[in-house]
Amino acid sequence: MSNRSRFLIIVVLFLVCYFLPTGLLSFRNPVFEALALVKWYARRHVVLCLVPAFFIAGAISVFISQASVIRYFGTQARKIVAYSVASVSGSILAVCSCTVLPLFSGIYRRGAGLGPAITFLYSGPAINILAIIFTARVLGWQFGFARVIGAVIFSVVVGLLMHLIFLKEEKRRHSQGNFVVPQKGTERPLWKNALYFGSMVGILVFANWARPTSADTGAWAAVYYFRWIIVFLFALLLTYILVKWFKKEEINRWVFSSWGFALQILPLLFLGVLVAGFLLGRVGHEGVIPSGIVEDLVGGNSLFANFFASVFGAFMYFATLTEVPILKGLLGSGMGKGPALALLLAGPALSLPNMLVIRSVIGTRKTIVYVSLVIIMSTISGIIFGILVR
Amino acid sequence: MKIQIYGRGCPRCHDLARNAEIALRELGRDVQVQHVTDISKITEKGVMLTPALIIDDDIISEGSILAVEELKKIIESRSK
Known part of the structure; x- marks a missing residue:
């Protein structure tokens, strides 16, 4: 971190402290809520x-x-196998969120190609073992289950669509040699x-x-x-x-x-x-954001609510597992279950910072198409889930 | 000898780099550990799982944080 950014952080922290509105009741309440x-x-x-x-x-x-799994992403791997493995292997490969992008880049450039790479990119972060356990525990098993099923099914759909949309380019592109996987x-x-x-x-x-x-x-x-x-x-x-x-x-x-x-x-x-x-806040207690706003934006199970949750999730950055308490808070403030799943599916898979990395790997056009597909798919899964659990 | 850690800068990469530095110091070797964080370089090298340890352009390990003792053995056997 450069000295300039350190300085900026200190200034911002100082200003926050200086103007800390400790006198206001509406501020005291959220602080209490946070601690509770x-x-x-x-x-x-x-x-x-x-x-x-x-x-x-x-x-x-x-x-x-992990090496034994990665074999299935090689250039010689059969397509059906590559897609299936890509859609579920996140549960053991993506335990650390920072491994997802190098694997994605590797599958795309040196292995099975665009489709399986995208499939892995979408499902990986959503079905890593910690995320599933924590989601099921805090938000209920329906959410844990829906998160896994939604991520697996739609990752294959998004991967196949990307492959078909860019079929011509994919055929022209030759993968640059295979990768080596050291066996333990x-x-x-x-x-x-x-x-x-x-x-x-x-x-x-x-x-x-x-x-x-x-x-x-x-x-x-x-x-x-x-x-x-x-x-x-x-x-x-x-x-x-x-x-x-x-x-x-x-x-x-x-x-x-x-x-x-x-x-x-x-x-x-x-x-x-x-x-x-x-x-x-917690269930029944409001934080800084009034429940009314949450309910207006993402309450119920309308197309807009699901779409809004997907877009928000796609651009927002969530550190590993933090999406769960935030969603719990949103649900408590009146968010619908459908939009909640939409956010859960679009959120960890995408964020503004990792869009930039993805763009450096597959280029601007493909990235835009991918982001749009994720938003559309998450919206659809949200609506379906919202109808099922009503 | 050239020792590189390939990885995008996650905590696991830092752990591996730190272990490598300790190993080098304990062996009394004056070698700097280099970080490679550029994703296209990582892919070009054929590394799939990060963090990866690369010594003199050979991939030694992928996706695991080697312990200091293991690293010392590897470095010693490579320098013969």
Whole structure:
């Protein structure tokens, strides 16, 4: 950072502090809301949800061979395979948001071409494992599910459309050599890996088992009643697996990698929650932005509401996971569920800064077409979701 | 010896660069770690997963943060 920009930041911070309208009630309220919201997240979503999620993400990045997935993006890969793998592989390849763009550029220039590259670019950020877990936990499983399904289906549609629109150019363009993917050494057998990940997912799922409503009896309520015992059994299994099958340095690498994710994501998430609380408040409490405005713009499930949410999401930058508290705030202020999904689909996939990088890879024309397609697709998915969950 | 880290400047890239610097210092080598952040250069090199470690134009690792000890071994074996 240059001294000039540092200086500008200091000046802005000083001005904010100097003119801090502490006397106004309408200001005190949002500040209180921001702090109350941070507390709510800290109590409800960190220990049981985020911590296990970081460990799962860490395990994926250390123990799952990413090279074996990337093979399917090569020039020789069959198109159907390339598209299918591109649409789902974000869940294990895009754990770190900064890996998406180099992979996209690589698939486009040296691998399977424009279509699969675009498919990966659209679905990757939306279905990374942390995003799915956190979305399902905070916004409800319907949103988690819709986010995955929407991202996977529409990523293939957008990829194919891009391929067809630029078919001529694609045929003329020759990919510049293949890429090399270094293979790593020993691999654990699949069933051991499955048990290892299964036990972690088990802990996550049952520790977060939703409280049954009074009408719910039977299996759901029984599981809720015994959930800590189930979690304990899974934890026992995980301990056994770690002691029996893992070398000490492997465990170290796993913990180190999980810690890396926590370190990278938590500070920004904390800020995101503060901002969401300040601007939007909690359910039933208003922040700085009056609920009426939110409701007018993105309430209900109209074409305009969905379109507006898509455009806003496409240009706005969200740090990893911060889209979730912001959406929670918007939903509390009267945003419709359809527009919320539209924002969720357009938001993490695109932002003004990453549009500029995308443009440097595929050029202005293709970027404009891509952004338009994302906005249109997100709008459509939003409307469909809004109708389904009404 | 030329040591480069390919990556767009995310925290994981910085971790790898820092480990490489520590390894070099502990080996007493006077080599600067270079960063390559330009996405077209990353792609031209054939790197798909960042951060990647490149020594003398050879791709040593992709997508992982190597530990200091591992890096020391690699650097020593490369300089023979």
